[in-house]
Amino acid sequence: MSATPATKPAFIEKSMKKINKIKLGLPIELLKDQTVKLFQAAGYNLQIDEGLYRGYIDEPEIEIFLARDQELTFYTKQGAVDAAIAQEAYLLDQKVKIVPIASFDYGVNIWSNAKIVLAVPENSKIKSIKDLKGKKILSRVPTLTKEYLKRHNIAAKVEWTDRPAEPKIPSLGDAIVEFTNTGTTLKAFNLKIIDVLLETSPTLFMNKKSYQDKWKREKIENLAILLKGARLAQEHAGLMLHASNEMMDKVLKVLPALKKPTVTQLNGENWFDVLTVANKKEIRKIIPKLKKIGCTDIVEFPLNKVVP
Amino acid sequence: MQTFSKTIKLGIPKGSLQEYTIKIFKLAGFDINIPERGYFLRIDDPEIECFLLRPQEIPKYVEKGKLDLGISGDDWILESKAKIIEICDLKYAKQEIKKVKWVLTVSKDSKIKSIKDLEGKTISTEAVNLVKDYLKKNKVKAKVEFSWGAAEVKPPRFADAMVDITETGASLRAHNLKILDTILVSSTKLITNKTTWQDKWKKEKISDLALLLQGAVKGEEVINLMMHVPGEKLNRILKVLPKLKSPTIKKLTGENWYDVEISCKEKETRELIPKLKRMGCQGIVEWPVVKLIP
Numbered sequence: 001m002s003a004t005p006a007t008k009p010a011f012i013e014k015s016m017k018k019i020n021k022i023k024l025g026l027p028i029e030l031l032k033d034q035t036v037k038l039f040q041a042a043g044y045n046l047q048i049d050e051g052l053y054r055g056y057i058d059e060p061e062i063e064i065f066l067a068r069d070q071e072l073t074f075y076t077k078q079g080a081v082d083a084a085i086a087q088e089a090y091l092l093d094q095k096v097k098i099v100p101i102a103s104f105d106y107g108v109n110i111w112s113n114a115k116i117v118l119a120v121p122e123n124s125k126i127k128s129i130k131d132l133k134g135k136k137i138l139s140r141v142p143t144l145t146k147e148y149l150k151r152h153n154i155a156a157k158v159e160w161t162d163r164p165a166e167p168k169i170p171s172l173g174d175a176i177v178e179f180t181n182t183g184t185t186l187k188a189f190n191l192k193i194i195d196v197l198l199e200t201s202p203t204l205f206m207n208k209k210s211y212q213d214k215w216k217r218e219k220i221e222n223l224a225i226l227l228k229g230a231r232l233a234q235e236h237a238g239l240m241l242h243a244s245n246e247m248m249d250k251v252l253k254v255l256p257a258l259k260k261p262t263v264t265q266l267n268g269e270n271w272f273d274v275l276t277v278a279n280k281k282e283i284r285k286i287i288p289k290l291k292k293i294g295c296t297d298i299v300e301f302p303l304n305k306v307v308p
Numbered sequence: 309m310q311t312f313s314k315t316i317k318l319g320i321p322k323g324s325l326q327e328y329t330i331k332i333f334k335l336a337g338f339d340i341n342i343p344e345r346g347y348f349l350r351i352d353d354p355e356i357e358c359f360l361l362r363p364q365e366i367p368k369y370v371e372k373g374k375l376d377l378g379i380s381g382d383d384w385i386l387e388s389k390a391k392i393i394e395i396c397d398l399k400y401a402k403q404e405i406k407k408v409k410w411v412l413t414v415s416k417d418s419k420i421k422s423i424k425d426l427e428g429k430t431i432s433t434e435a436v437n438l439v440k441d442y443l444k445k446n447k448v449k450a451k452v453e454f455s456w457g458a459a460e461v462k463p464p465r466f467a468d469a470m471v472d473i474t475e476t477g478a479s480l481r482a483h484n485l486k487i488l489d490t491i492l493v494s495s496t497k498l499i500t501n502k503t504t505w506q507d508k509w510k511k512e513k514i515s516d517l518a519l520l521l522q523g524a525v526k527g528e529e530v531i532n533l534m535m536h537v538p539g540e541k542l543n544r545i546l547k548v549l550p551k552l553k554s555p556t557i558k559k560l561t562g563e564n565w566y567d568v569e570i571s572c573k574e575k576e577t578r579e580l581i582p583k584l585k586r587m588g589c590q591g592i593v594e595w596p597v598v599k600l601i602p
Contacts, residue, residue, distance in 0.1 A: 043531075043574050052478050059578070222582035229581065229594070238595055260536065260591065262558055262567040275534075277593050304531055305577070305594035307585055 022062050022210075022219050025076060025084030026055060027069035030108045030163075031202055035085060038104060042230035043304070061219065069202075073098065082210035083220045089116055089179075089200035093141040099211045102224035103201040104231050107181040111234060113199045116141060118148075119166075119191040120175045129195060132156045132175060138165050139177035141197075148177075148197050166191060229305035236306050237280050240299040241290055245270045250293045256282055277306060315355050316510055319370065319378035321363035324408075325496060329379055332398060335524035335598055336517075355513060367392055367499065376504040377514055381408060383473075383494040387435045392499040395518050398525050399495045408494040410435065411474050412442075413485040415464045423489060426450045432459050432467035439471050442491045460485060523599035530597045531574045533581075535589040539564035545587055550576055571597065 026035055028050055039046040045058040048066065055064030067075060069086035073096045076084045088103065090096075107114040118137075120126045126135065129152050138161040139145040145158045161168060165176040166189040177197060180186055186193065204224050210216045243251045248263070251274060255261050261276035274295075278286060283300060290298055320329055320340065330340050333351075340358060341350040349358035361369065366378040367390035378392075385392065412431075414420045420429065423446045432455040433439045439452045455462060459470040460483040471491060474480055480487065498518055504510050530552070537545050542557075549555055549570050556569040572580065577594060584592055 043577060047476070049476070049478055052482070054476070054478060056476055218582075222578070225582045225585060226578060229592070233594070238593065260560055260563075260565070262534075263561055264558055277591070301595060303593055303595045304574075305581065305592070307581055307592040308590065 020061060020215070022083065022216055023065055023081040024062050024220075024223075025065045025067060025072040025081035025086075027072065027086060027202070028053070028066045029068060031069060031085075031087070031106075033109060034106045034111075035202065038106065038227055038230060041234065041304070042226040062223075070094075073205075076205060076207050079207050079209060081207070082216055083204060083206045085202050085204050087114070087179075087200050088203040089141055089144065089198065091203065091205065092198075093143045095143065097208065099206045099208060101204045101206055101220055102228050103203045104227060105201050106231070110181050111231075112181075113201045114179045114181050115199050116144070116177060116197045117180050117186075117193045118175060118177050118195045118197060119180075119186055119193050121170050122190045122192050124170070124174070126175060126194065129154060135174035136172075137175045137177060138168050138173040140165060140179060141177060144197060145177045225307060226305065229307040232306040232308075233303040235279055235281075236277050236303055237283055238301045238303055239276050239278055239283060239286070240297075240301070241274050241295045242266070242271055242297045243274055243290075243293070243295045245272065247293050247295060248272060251290065251295060254286055254289050254293070256286075277303065314509055315357050316376040316504070316513055317357045317359065317374070318351075319359050319361045319366040319375040319380075320349060321366060321379050321381075322360045323363060325363055325379065325381065326360075328496075329398075332521055332524050332528075335527060336520040337599075338520075356517075364388070370499050370501050373501055373503050376500060376510055377517075378499050379496060380499060381494040381496055383408065383410060383435060383438065383492055385497060385499065386441070386492070387437045389437060392501055393505055395498045395500055395514065396522055397495055398498055398521060409474050409490055410438065410471055410492040410494065411480075411487045412439075412469060412471050412489045412491055413463070413474075413480055413487050414469045416484050416486050418464060418468070420469060420488070423448055426469060429468035431469045431471060432462040433471035434459065435471065438492060442471075519601065520599065523601045526600040526602070527597040529573055529575075530571055530600050531577060531594050532569065532571050532597060533577065533592065533594050534567065534569045535584060535592040536560070537566045537568050537589050539566060541588050542566050542568075545584065545589065548580075548583060548587070550580070571600075 032048055032050065036046050036048055046055065048055045053066045055066050057064055065081050070090045072081065072084035072086040073090045073094050075081050076098050077096045091098065105113050126132060132154050133156060136157045136159060137145060138159050140161060140163065142158050142160045149156055159173065164185065165178040166185050169176055204220065206220055252261065255276050256278045261274050264273045266273055287298060320326065333340050339352045342360065343350070347360045349360055351358045363380045364384045366375065366380040367385045367388040369375045370378040370392050371390035379398065420426060426448050428450060430451045430453055431439055432453050434455055434457065436452050436454050443450055453467060459472040460479055462470045463485065498521065500514055546555065550572040552573065553571045558567045560567055581592055
């Protein structure tokens with residue numbers, strides 16, 4: 001025990017030893033709602049009481065721990081939790097060594113990734129990165145920002161800021177590096193984007209020691225398969241149709257290749273039942289094409305999970 | 309518009325059961341609209357008249373025949389002592405985490421350690437009859453006081469103990485209360501009365517509705533799963549599939565791959581899908597079941 005670093009209290013050591021239970025860190029605040037939606041889509045009943053900082057899940061082998069995601073990264077490294085979901089950008093910024101398992105591509109109330117952008121006031125004289133020389137940048141991800149400036153050979157002052165950064169310029173700095181999902185906040189503060197540093201996805205990652213525990217690793221990998229499957233299902237739908245023997249060649253050419261279509265001959269007829277899965281955006285184009293080919297009884301149905 | 313001389317009058321519970329009830333009716337094929345501030349619900353079946361009422365009152369209205377059919381919890385059916393007929397349970401699997409549990413609680417530092425210590429004490433609750441029956445069963449004499457709500461704050465100053473619903477226990481912890489006993493775990497029931505049940509038309513109408521509602525409740529727990537299985541692994545994979553219904557197996561044209569389709573409980577997929585993927589299945593697709601009629 002004497003070798004235990006001061007950052008890892010004894011009670012954490014104890015809870016790590018408890019087998020057959022995974023401690024999972026989930027983000028509160030901005031990413032909370034979308035994370036809960038993802039778990040629900042994967043078939044879990046996850047409820048978060050943000051007032052009491054407690055989470056409940058109908059899976060006895062998982063214990064929920066709630067914190068801001070920029071903290072979950074190092075809590076995972078320290079072993080306070082076995083695994084957690086947090087923005088990939090924090091992982092990169094904090095240089096925390098943990099094992100990434102899967103990314104889920106969502107943002108704040110939106111099913112697409114956030115971007116980390118460099119922004120300045122609309123009327124600022126800063127028009128490009130070059131103009132940042134000698135200026136002060138307030139950043140949510142200071143390390144990444146410094147690396148970015150170095151790549152562009154710009155010497156500027158970088159200061160860490162917590163959320164929100166938008167109201168802090170121009171009074172406290174010349175530019176900000178901040179997350180943006182829809183761009184609404186930037187617009188509300190009359191800011192314009194000069195450059196995009198990176199796109200960031202909520203990522204499930206594991207503590208190194210927990211990753212070496214076969215049971216824990218499988219448990220988290222299984223969770224990742226289900227969450228990823230639920231996420232993919234949101235973008236796909238099932239498609240069912242009837243086509244005659246003569247149409248089949250054309251039909252199979254139109255259908256996408258994610259899943260080989262299942263073709264069944266209709267009883268005693270020259271017609272076939274075709275079942276497949278496709279991206280919803282593709283389906284918009286496919287259905288009119290199928291109709292033109294002469295397919296009948298085209299039915300689209302929603303999916304819960306897609307695991308390729 | 310055609311008018312129907314025969315209708316059944318249905319009571320939908322307002323409050324915590326409301327959202328789930330409306331959802332199950334929707335899955336069963338009935339759309340119920342709640343007008344803002346209204347208590348006369350619109351349902352897309354001209355043979356049903358729908359009312360939004362407190363679940364506490366529904367059992368009594370069903371008993372008296374003011375309603376032919378109602379949805380309420382075991383708790384309020386027992387509390388009201390209404391003589392009704394239970395048609396079926398509409399227990400919702402996803403509610404498992406939030407079971408309606410009536411618990412007897414006291415302050416953490418209270419001298420009351422067991423039911424016996426309640427002798428001569430005061431218990432505050434909204435479900436007075438439920439608690440009286442419980443005390444009688446345990447041969448304890450205590451005073452039961454009706455509480456209009458916020459029973460958590462009553463012990464120890466305003467009562468010695470209290471009985472109330474707990475879901476996650478968070479509110480009990482916040483009020484420094486501990487659970488001595490669980491008095492009742494309440495489920496959701498579809499209920500009718502004797503007179504209605506003797507009317508041939510009503511009985512048939514209600515039975516059909518019950519079949520669809522139960523199908524929707526069961527369907528909530530079940531999903532369909534479709535996957536592509538390599539020929540050489542087909543037998544091994546068929547062995548691990550759950551046996552809810554025989555799988556449908558089709559050979560993919562011109563390939564040594566099979567398409568296998570099954571139905572299984574949604575909860576089983578947590579273990580099953582990762583397992584199937586590890587075993588070499590591809591293109592695993594899960595989609596929802598709306599109704600399951602065995």
